[in-house]
Each structure stands twice: as C-alpha cells, then as structure tokens.
C-alpha cells in the first residue's frame with residue numbers, strides 16, 4: 269500500500285465528549301461495520317468499558333475510504349479518556365501522525381482536553397480541533413471556539429463543528445484527516461523497524477501484538493528479533509484490525525496492524541520495544557516511559573480456601589494488563605494474598621470489578637497506599653508500598669533521617685462560581701500554592717500541587733459533589749517532597765492487625781485515628797467479653813473504642829427438650845463463623861477490613 273495513501277490518526281477528548289460515538293460513525297461511513305444497533309461502540313470491547321462508558325485499553329481499527337479518485341487506508345487508534353490511563357494515550361499517539369481533538373460544544377474545554385492536547389503537542393502531531401454535540405440545545409460553538417483560541421492558540425475559523433449522534437457534518441471528518449494529517453514517510457526499501465505499542469492475550473492464538481511499521485516490510489513466516497530481549501520470533505500471521513483481526517499478506521512502512529508469533533505471555537511483549545529482521549539490526553525507536561504504579565493495595569480472598577483459584581484468576585487478568593504490578597503478600601490477619609500496583613484508583617476499581625465479574629472472585633481490598641520513600645541516616649533509601657514496609661516507631665527515631673511522599677501537579681477546570689469551593693477543597697487536601705486563569709469570561713482553570721495520597725481516596729468524588737458535577741480534573745506526577753509521615757497501627761485486644769495499618773501525614777493522625785476506631789466499633793459485633801479497639805502511633809494511643817460484652821446464646825430460646833432444633837441452631841452458628849477472621853480470640857467480620865477504607 270503506497271504510504272501517500274495511508275493516514276494514521278487518533279481521537280483525543282475528555283471523557284464523554286463523544287470519541288467512541290464518532291469512531292463508530294466513521295467505521296459505519298466507511299462500511300467497516302454495519303449500521304446495526306448491536307454494534308454500538310465497537311472499540312470499547314471490555315464489559316467494564318461498556319458498562320462504565322470509559323475506554324480502558326486503546327483499540328485500533330483500519331478502514332478504507334475513497335477520496336478524489338484514490339482509495340485511502342485510514343488507521344484509527346482509539347485512546348482512553350480517563351486520567352488513570354494517560355500512559356495508554358501516549359502509547360497510541362506514538363503510532364500516529366495526527367489527531368482529532370474532540371470537544372463537547374455544550375461542555376467546552378475540560379481538564380483532560382488540556383492534558384491530551386499537551387501530550388499530542390509534545391509528540392509533534394498535527395492537531396485538528398473538532399466540536400461535537402452541536403445538536404444539543406446547550407451547545408455554544410462560538411464560545412468553545414474562543415476557549416480553543418485562548419487555551420491553545422487555535423484559529424476559530426479552522427474548527428469543524430459536528431454532531432456524531434445525528435451524523436451532522438461527520439462526512440467532513442475524513443476529508444479533513446486526509447488533507448491535513450501528513451502521510452507516514454515512505455521507507456519500504458529500508459530494513460524492517462517496527463514499534464510494538466500494544467498487546468493482549470487471546471485464548472486461541474496466544475499473544476497478539478499491535479505494531480506500527482516504521483521502516484521496511486513484514487510478512488508471515490519472517491523471523492524477527494525483539495530489541496529489548498534479543499529473542500527471536502517466527503511470524504505466524506500479520507493483518508489489520510478491520511475492526512476484528514483480518515489477515516493480510518504483509519504490513520509495510522507506515523502501516524499499523526497486528527502480528528502473532530510464538531510469544532508465550534504478554535510480559536514478553538514489552539510495550540515500546542522495537543522489532544527488526546533477523547541479522548538486520550537497526551537503531552531502536554525511542555520507546556516509552558514504562559507505566560508506573562501510583563497506588564498499591566493488598567488483595568485477599570474473602571474465603572482463604574479460594575486462594576489457589578484466585579491466584580489463577582489474577583494471573584489471567586494480569587496477562588492482559590501489563591500495567592498491573594504484582595507480588596505475593598502475607599498478612600497476619602488476612603493470610604496469603606497479593607500486593608498489586610495500579611495506575612490509579614479507577615484502574616484498581618476496574619481490576620476488582622473484572623475479577624468479580626469475569627472470574628467470579630470475592631476479594632478484600634485493603635486501603636490503597638501511594639509509594640512513599642524512606643531515607644536512612646546512613647544514606648540508603650527505599651520505596652515503601654505497604655504500611656508493613658514502613659519503619660516502626662523506634663526505628664524512625666534511631667535510623668531514619670527523612671520520609672518523603674509523591675506529589676502530583678493537578679489541573680482543574682470549572683465555572684467561576686465554584687472557585688471558592690475548589691480552593692477550599694485543595695487547601696483541605698494539603699495543596700501547595702494555587703494559581704488560576706480564565707479560559708473564557710466564565711470558566712476558570714486552576715493548577716496546584718497536591719500530595720498523591722490526597723487524591724487516591726475520595727478527592728474526585730468531593731470535587732464532583734462540591735462543583736455540582738461541573739469541575740473536571742487531571743493530574744500528572746511531579747516528584748517527591750519531604751513529609752512528616754506517621755504509621756498508625758490498629759490493636760484489637762492488644763493484638764496488632766497488620767491489614768488495618770495506614771500511613772498518614774502527622775497533621776491527620778488524630779482525625780484518621782478516631783475515624784478508624786469508630787468505624788471498627790460499628791462493624792465488630794459484641795462478643796462474650798469486652799473488646800478494646802486501639803489506634804496507636806508508636807506507643808501512643810491516639811484513639812480508643814470499647815465494644816462491651818454480650819452473652820450470645822443461640823439456644824436460649826429452646827426450652828431444653830428439642831434436641832434436633834438445638835443441633836440445627838448450633839450448626840448455623842458455626843456456619844456464620846466462617847465469614848469471620850479470628851484475631852486472637854476476637855471474631856472480626858470481613859466488613860471491618862472494607863469499612864476502614866470506605867470514607
């Protein structure tokens with residue numbers, strides 16, 4: 269396929285601005301998919317994606333389009349819309365020459381519009397602004413064009429306005445792509461150089477790799493080498509996503525498509541890797557910054573008998589999501605489990621939902637922890653991913669010189685009447701200096717630095733509720749600062765329960781301590797003896813609650829005689845105990861571990 273008739277492009281947008289709808293329209297218009305109702309949002313393939321309306325994994329689709337006497341091959345690379353998945357966005361952008369920046373004409377520029385614009389701008393892509401949803405009564409295209417001009421210096425006369433839903437002006441989108449986005453450079457004669465930008469595991473064909481062929485050509489039967497591992501692979505199949513994998517005879521410079529080869533697991537498919545032909549090594553492509561875990565959580569089976577089955581399920585799920593890091597963990601309270609690292613809390617929640625729905629697993633997830641850093645007096649330092657790894661009180665005094673926490677630089681966009689509420693919200697979450705500018709006469713863009721630990725919990729929910737849903741938010745990590753951190757431990761009748769420990773800033777010790785003690789008091793049932801719940805920082809008790817004793821005798825109501833009824837009741841009581849964890853002689857219900865995390 270001549271490179272001059274190929275275009276590789278993506279659509280970037282804030283969540284819900286209509287990316288998936290537009291992608292569907294373009295696939296319909298080019299006859300790649302049928303116009304049937306069952307095909308809604310074909311690029312959103314996972315069940316969680318359809319349910320939550322978010323794209324988690326970037327998807328790619330090719331289409332053919334006749335324009336001015338030529339047949340063009342257009343490769344559309346979908347991008348996820350949520351902050352947690354922004355590393356997926358940069359992967360997709362590396363496979364294109366240009367992008368459509370889609371903005372909802374009734375909502376205007378939002379925080380992820382800004383973040384995505386800068387990602388594309390940094391990649392030197394051609395950026396074509398498109399206003400969507402102009403059919404809505406609340407649409408104000410003129411105002412949003414002004415925002416595009418003041419925020420990104422774009423020419424208001426160059427902005428296409430469409431409705432992906434009603435198909436208005438959608439026919440102008442592909443001509444715009446063909447005329448303004450440059451074709452990939454034609455280097456078919458060069459030795460093969462291909463960028464691996466995504467991969468997944470398919471139970472029939474094994475690992476499928478999405479590649480962008482930068483130079484040369486690749487065919488079925490070729491032997492290629494991974495620059496990263498120097499391993500050799502024989503290509504079993506090459507093809508394009510049309511939108512399902514469709515075999516072709518070759519993929520050549522400028523094309524985007526898939527290959528299958530004798531790869532066993534997705535961990536071999538190192539995203540950002542360069543493939544070259546055997547005995548024809550090339551200079552590797554720049555690659556990517558690897559996905560970094562921002563939050564770590566312990567995951568344990570609700571019923572410890574399900575450990576082996578859960579182990580298998582987690583393994584399968586991580587095969588398809590290389591951005592989840594995993595290591596085994598043992599807790600004195602919850603037994604054997606795993607410490608998993610996620611890109612953010614939404615990513616964590618999506619993972620949990622997939623485990624429960626696709627693998628029918630029941631799990632306990634402990635309080636998420638960000639990666640803290642501990643610097644020792646002797647100059648050593650380590651990253652702490654779980655409260656258990658954090659030094660105990662006596663070590664803090666004797667061997668630790670400094671503790672540090674990761675920061676993010678946050679961007680928020682909202683109507684000006686919420687400025688006060690948003691400033692308060694950030695201050696309450698230990699923000700640094702806040703700065704704000706107006707992007708039009710009524711909308712404010714605010715930026716500030718926040719501790720990452722402050723945004724993993726309920727920050728996003730509070731942002732939405734305090735702005736009546738109007739504020740949008742995005743962030744990127746921006747390094748570590750020294751921070752006075754304290755580990756809070758929980759003792760139940762003097763026994764420490766490691767799975768309930770948390771790391772907090774010193775200013776929050778009393779508040780968090782009290783709230784943990786109160787929540788535990790609510791969920792732990794009264795026992796035959798008094799139970800003391802203590803939250804301690806070192807040897808200092810920061811909060812204490814007492815659960816008074818009760819005499820629970822399930823047989824009290826059977827007046828002696830009826831033996832079978834008595835047996836039945838005793839058996840029932842035993843069953844009930846299965847859902848409890850014994851900490852010393854205290855029964856702790858599963859809910860206790862969950863209750864502590866839910867604010």
Ligand code: GDP
Pocket residue numbers: 281282283284285286287288289290321322323349400401402403404430431432433434
């Ligand atoms: P994404 O998150 O950017 O992929 O957005 P979706 O394509 O999932 O669209 C979000 C919502 O906006 C859906 O309910 C769509 O039906 C709706 N939507 C998309 N385009 C339009 C449009 O042009 N007009 C109207 N009125 N609604 C639209």
Ligand code: MG
Pocket residue numbers: 287288289312321322323
């Ligand atoms: Mg979508």
